[in-house]
Amino acid sequence: MEGCSRAPGEMTTPLASAVRSGGKDALSKVLSRFIPSVAKSELIADHAKGTYVWTVDGQKHLDMACGIGTMSTGHCHPAVVKAIQEQAPQMIHAQQNIFAAAVPQVELLERLRDIVPTELTRYFFCNSGSEAVDNAVKIARAHTGKQNIISFENSFHGRTYGAMALTNSKVYYRQGFGPLMPGTPVAPYPYCLQCKVRQAAPNGDSWYSLAPSIDDYDRRICCNGPQEALNWMLKQQTAPGDTAAIIVEPILGEGGFLTPPPNFFPTLRELCDKHGMLLIIDEVQSGVGRTGKWWGHQHFPGAEADIMLFAKGIASGFPFAGLVTKEHLGRGMDPGTMGGTYGGSVLGCAAACATLDAIQDEKMLDNARERGKQLVQGLLKFTEKYPIIDIRGRGLMVAAEFGGKDGSLSAEYGVASAVTKACGKRNMILLTAGARETIRFLPPLNVKKEEIEEALQILGEALADVFGK
Numbered sequence: 446m447e448g449c450s451r452a453p454g455e456m457t458t459p460l461a462s463a464v465r466s467g468g469k470d471a472l473s474k475v476l477s478r479f480i481p482s483v484a485k486s487e488l489i490a491d492h493a494k495g496t497y498v499w500t501v502d503g504q505k506h507l508d509m510a511c512g513i514g515t516m517s518t519g520h521c522h523p524a525v526v527k528a529i530q531e532q533a534p535q536m537i538h539a540q541q542n543i544f545a546a547a548v549p550q551v552e553l554l555e556r557l558r559d560i561v562p563t564e565l566t567r568y569f570f571c572n573s574g575s576e577a578v579d580n581a582v583k584i585a586r587a588h589t590g591k592q593n594i595i596s597f598e599n600s601f602h603g604r605t606y607g608a609m610a611l612t613n614s615k616v617y618y619r620q621g622f623g624p625l626m627p628g629t630p631v632a633p634y635p636y637c638l639q640c641k642v643r644q645a646a647p648n649g650d651s652w653y654s655l656a657p658s659i660d661d662y663d664r665r666i667c668c669n670g671p672q673e674a675l676n677w678m679l680k681q682q683t684a685p686g687d688t689a690a691i692i693v694e695p696i697l698g699e700g701g702f703l704t705p706p707p708n709f710f711p712t713l714r715e716l717c718d719k720h721g722m723l724l725i726i727d728e729v730q731s732g733v734g735r736t737g738k739w740w741g742h743q744h745f746p747g748a749e750a751d752i753m754l755f756a757k758g759i760a761s762g763f764p765f766a767g768l769v770t771k772e773h774l775g776r777g778m779d780p781g782t783m784g785g786t787y788g789g790s791v792l793g794c795a796a797a798c799a800t801l802d803a804i805q806d807e808k809m810l811d812n813a814r815e816r817g818k819q820l821v822q823g824l825l826k827f828t829e830k831y832p833i834i835d836i837r838g839r840g841l842m843v844a845a846e847f848g849g850k851d852g853s854l855s856a857e858y859g860v861a862s863a864v865t866k867a868c869g870k871r872n873m874i875l876l877t878a879g880a881r882e883t884i885r886f887l888p889p890l891n892v893k894k895e896e897i898e899e900a901l902q903i904l905g906e907a908l909a910d911v912f913g914k
Contacts, residue, residue, distance in 0.1 A: 465501045485867070493520030496889055498874065498898050508875040509886050514698075514730050514842070517758030518803045519889035520747035525761045528799035530617035532792055535790040540852055541570065541789040542781065549794035552625050556801045557769070560739045565753055567775040570789035574729035574756035575603025576767045578692070580783055581752045582607050583768060585690035585723045587778050593680070594690045594725075595737060597634040599700030599879060602692065602727055611692055614700040615880050630683045632670040632696065635706050638835045638846065639881075640853060642668040667706035675716065695748060698730030701879025702837050702844035704744075711747030723774070726750035729766070730842070733758040734804050734890050737840030744839055758890075761800045765793030765902035809890035813840040816897050820886060823901035831908045832856065841890060845880040850912070855884035860911065867907035 465469040472487060479485065489501045496519055498506045508520070518525060532549060539547035546554075554568060569575055583596055594604065604607060604618065610626035612618050619625065635641060679685050686768040691713055697703040717724045726748065731741030732755045742748035751774065756766030764787075804810065817840040824836045824845050834848035847856040847864075861882040868875045878885040889898070 456498050457478075457832050476502075488874075491576050495519040495521075495659045496892050499803070504872055507738060507896065507899055507903065509868075509888050510874045511878045511887050511889055512762055512912065513876065514735060514887040515759065515762045517733055517735065518761045518800055518809070519633065519891055520762075522759055522761055522803055522891075524803045525796050525799045527636055527762075529792055533797035534752060536791050538787070539789075540786060542784040546730070547789075547791045547794070549791045550789055552798050553794045553801075554641060556798055560801065561753070562740070562770055565750065565769040567770045568767055569769075570765070570788055570794075571785055572764050572793075573603070573712040573766050574604070574607040574727075574754065575608040576785065576788070577606055577729065577754040577756055577768045578602045578608040578611065578727065580610075581692070581720045581725050581754060581768050581777065583727065583783065584752060584768075584778070585601070586773055587782070588774050589689040589721060589723065591689040592755045593683045594629040595630050595632050595675075595683065595688060595691045595696075597632050597693055599634050599636070599697050599703060600692075600694060600727075601697070601699030602694075602729075608720065612699075614697070628683075628687075630678060632675045632678055632691075634700075634703065635667060635671045635709055636703055637665065637667065637706060640668060640670070642670060644854075654799065667708060669708070672709065672712045675712070675804055675837065679716070679720065681728050688720065688722050690723040690725050690751075691717060692725040692727060692730075693732060694727045694893070695745060696731045696838060696842060698738065698842075699878060701881060702842060702881045703879075704837055707746065708748075709746045710742070710900060713827075714747050714749055718750070719749070721874075723751040724749070729754055729756040730887075731839075732756075734810050734813055735842050735887070736838070737810055739810070741839065741842070758795040759800065760793050761803075763790075763796035765790060765797055804890060807891060812892070813890045816888070816894065817841050817843060817899050818894050819894065820901070823897070823904075827908060831912050838885075841886065841888055844878055844883050844885040847884075858882070861867045864904075864907050865909045867910040868903055871903045871906060872904040873907075875904075 460474065464475060476485065491501045496508055498508050536547060536693065549566050569580055571580060585594065586592055589604060594611060596613060599614050601614045602611040607626050609619055610629045611620065613631050670748040693713065713724055726742050728740050734756055736744060738744060742750065752770045753766055754768045759765055820843050821836055824833065827833055832848045832850055833845045834854060835846040838844050847860050848854050851857050861884050864884055865875045865877055876885050877883060
């Protein structure tokens with residue numbers, strides 16, 4: 446296979462050979478060598494191409510997760526593979542605190558300048574979304590001289606100690622690891638589907654349609670409860686004089702692909718400007734074309750970042766991440782206060798350049814919008830038979846939330862996992878999202894129409910298994 450140093454299925458060690466022929470016993474030996482706190486399936490990947498992954502048992506799997514959205518151009522896109530191959534003989538590592546830059550870094554800066562909002566001009570490169578979050582916190586605290594960082598319910602910002610303290614999507618990301626970084630108050634996030642005000646209103650159902658990402662986003666009405674709560678938080682829990690920044694995902698990723706109502710980002714921007722706080726927009730999962738625009742926040746009027754984070758899809762699966770800030774925010778911090786051994790990897794920069802070129806040259810933003818519409822329309826058809834109570838997201842960042850079989854807004858525990866497992870039995874990789882019962886789709890931006898049809902076919906069979914025909 447192009448880009449691989451061995452033929453698909455070729456084994457190079459006794460354990461690897463045993464995995465291919467030894468079944469469960471060999472799998473148990475492999476799993477026994479990993480820390481068990483890393484959740485894993487029983488699949489052992491062998492090779493991949495486009496929207497498919499082949500496991501060592503020869504099975505072909507339709508990948509609707511794509512490394513939690515990292516494989517933006519699909520597995521082993523030829524241009525990305527070629528860029529890495531051509532860069533490796535030139536230079537593998539140019540440590541960012543030693544050199545002013547390396548050629549691939551300069552190339553990437555030029556490409557990013559063309560797609561990043563013009564008010565953002567200063568870059569820092571690192572390895573992961575969590576690292577980007579941690580460094581954004583450092584910049585915000587250093588620039589403002591204040592310490593507290595407000596995050597939101599259902600948010601996910603990473604697993605390192607700083608990022609973990611800002612993560613609130615599920616308790617198991619934080620349980621047992623305290624004490625966490627202090628100064629991280631949590632604000633309510635608009636969850637319009639589950640809003641008690643909407644449910645209690647006589648015309649509450651008319652406030653929220655099943656698929657607002659398609660038809661009526663601008664007409665959505667919000668009770669403004671979360672926005673008001675944020676104002677009160679600044680009076681009761683974290684004084685503006687103590688609050689450095691607000692961090693928010695434009696579309697909540699791990700938290701269930703929640704999208705904000707139209708007045709949400711203008712409120713955040715107004716509060717930050719009023720109180721001298723920074724607005725950090727976390728585009729780790731929603732950025733780099735995932736939503737049909739280069740950046741997820743570009744769907745929402747009034748969403749202007751002081752610091753924007755990116756990772757995942759930026760380099761088609763190669764470990765690479767970073768942040769970009771407004772011009773004045775990099776001042777006042779001494780050289781050496783930021784860095785990292787592997788940050789700004791030249792191989793990562795080469796992969797990122799090839800990724801951005803491929804997205805543009807192959808019109809993947811257009812494809813993300815079209816295939817996203819196709820996916821949403823297919824999911825809407827399932828609502829006639831099954832308790833899907835919400836479809837949300839943008840582009841190829843699409844989620845479906847389940848309700849109860851009795852028509853309630855709370856599904857039975859484990860329904861979403863049961864659906865993903867039923868899909869897995871039919872060789873489709875699909876993920877859950879959030880604390881509520883939600884499934885999410887993150888296929889490559891160049892996924893084909895036929896592959897979306899295949900995914901919907903498999904999902905329909907899985908839903909019939911879980912809910913009955």
